[in-house]
Amino acid sequence: MQVLRNFFVNNKSLTLVTKKLIISLEQRRISAMPPKKRKAASDEEGGSEKAKSQKTKKEKPAAKKKEKTCPTDYEAIDYSCTTKNKHGETFNVRISNWNVDGLRAWVQKDGLSFLEYEKPDILCLQETKCSEDKLPDDIKELQDYKMFWHNSNKEGYAGVALFSLVEPLSIKYGIGNDEHDTEGRCITAEYEKYYVVSVYVPNAGRRLVTLPKRLEWNKIFKKFIKELDKQKPVIICGDMNVAHSEIDLANPKTNTKNAGFTKEEREGMTDFLSDGYVDTFRKLYPDQTGAYTFWTYMRNARSNNVGWRLDYFIVSDRLVDNVCDNKIRSGVFGSDHCPITLFMNI
Amino acid sequence: MQVLRNFFVNNKSLTLVTKKLIISLEQRRISAMPPKKRKAASDEEGGSEKAKSQKTKKEKPAAKKKEKTCPTDYEAIDYSCTTKNKHGETFNVRISNWNVDGLRAWVQKDGLSFLEYEKPDILCLQETKCSEDKLPDDIKELQDYKMFWHNSNKEGYAGVALFSLVEPLSIKYGIGNDEHDTEGRCITAEYEKYYVVSVYVPNAGRRLVTLPKRLEWNKIFKKFIKELDKQKPVIICGDMNVAHSEIDLANPKTNTKNAGFTKEEREGMTDFLSDGYVDTFRKLYPDQTGAYTFWTYMRNARSNNVGWRLDYFIVSDRLVDNVCDNKIRSGVFGSDHCPITLFMNI
């Protein structure tokens, strides 16, 4: 666990900075348009004429975009939030979270456009599966956000990120445990009034092979957050890899022995929350059914909404009254998870 | 080495059987058309309505075709051959050869359509990379051809096939060497008047790590063919993994230390031919430049025709006067190699 940066900024100015983003919005919308049709066959069959590519300036081949998954209709979504919190205030901070299931594929699928529509002040990503030297240009060229990465030693596995419009006061990588911290699962950003944690909780695995590891994580993570919470209230954003209650997945009955809905994992979440934290979505919408953030790619699960709510905003009890809303962007594609957004005034 | 089948058929009827194929031609052309546009987003976002897919008959998801590589304009190619051989005869047997670089990907890229345009009596394939239990349905449903497979023990590696309109008199798998024959590199089909060999010669590898193995193969293969040639003349079809002479690749000067153009490999080919065989293409077109059958996928090699002639029809000396033509189908896509076709009268 390292503390790398220590700048002081005015936390209040977070939402103001987002206006910068509006400028680049139209620009990205254009670049997100369908790729030009492939060069005609005649071009390809240029054959023995030997076009002798004149080695001009080594133009990049314009990174062909994948068209496999359903493209997002970003225009169809309502990004506004007029809901007031318990103090009667509208939001002044917007935090989004997304398990991207491979940052490079997600960029290809135009996941970055989400940023410029939602315009979060802070964005937490999980399963980036990308070491920093392999980041796509679209990420490297991203001007508006400070970006922080915590990657696994194992290439192409796990990895989390935290993007922030304002420079955080400090950044912690990991949860203070040498075993778990080699896997790139946690980034903590300190702001004036709170901590924001981007976390990817270990999956219990097929046939629950890694359930022990997961339960050990639960203990260590709880302690880690407890320590933060002593300093400032905490906003945990991430893939908790558990559907807490029956209402949180489409098929509770058939999944009690499967990773993400075992007794142990569910109790782990109950235990964690009992320590002084709140699942903001369920607090706001206690009876909302069919509200999921993950759908397996298999068996058309997403189009049938056979999903799981695995991604959460969990806040310290004393922040509950600051929460304005917690939205699930289930119409946003690019991963097997969808993004979620928390609106707060603090 | 095994001899599995021993049927007797009239070799003369080979080309007549091809007429059967014409019937299914139009059918495949329709199925080769661009896949239907992906279901609309509205369908995908059906969401919590839970369409409860009624489990009718488990319809197959219609195998989405890849559109990455350049599609072939099969209509633009002239499949006729009126050229006469030294005896003044037009062809009565047509043999095609293609290193498909992964049979499953090749099927996705509509490689099978080539068969129904070219209508070869015999088709030899290399680098199928597909065990028989994983053959795509389009292959399994292929009615007109008897199909023979020789696969590697190593999944997804090497593998050759031989398709034949008429049942061969016998089939041999391998070259009679236990080491090499685990790698799926050779099928020999016996016909009344000749043998047809589908072969995938070992690549010398990056930094020539497997050059010794390759040179050992050369010896064994030469002996193997010699034995066949004592019985009947031989038609060797395949990826010989060598460009024989400077004229056979775009960049001879810079490739003398690279797999496929080392002194040893080139001499291996010279030595082999000196034993009583002829490279039919070079015999017919001794000065033809820019005639290649392979282009690396890298650096737009194919559109610049920076290629290699690695795929050959090599026939016993006494068959040379039977050859009508040897065509290189460089406009046919679906692999990093293109197909070649031999027209003979025998």
Added chain:
DNA sequence: CCTAAGATG
């Protein structure tokens, strides 16, 4: 079903 790495060409 999808992502990624690694081996092979």
Added chain:
DNA sequence: CATCGTAGG
């Protein structure tokens, strides 16, 4: 820059 297998989910 493709193909494939495998791990991981």
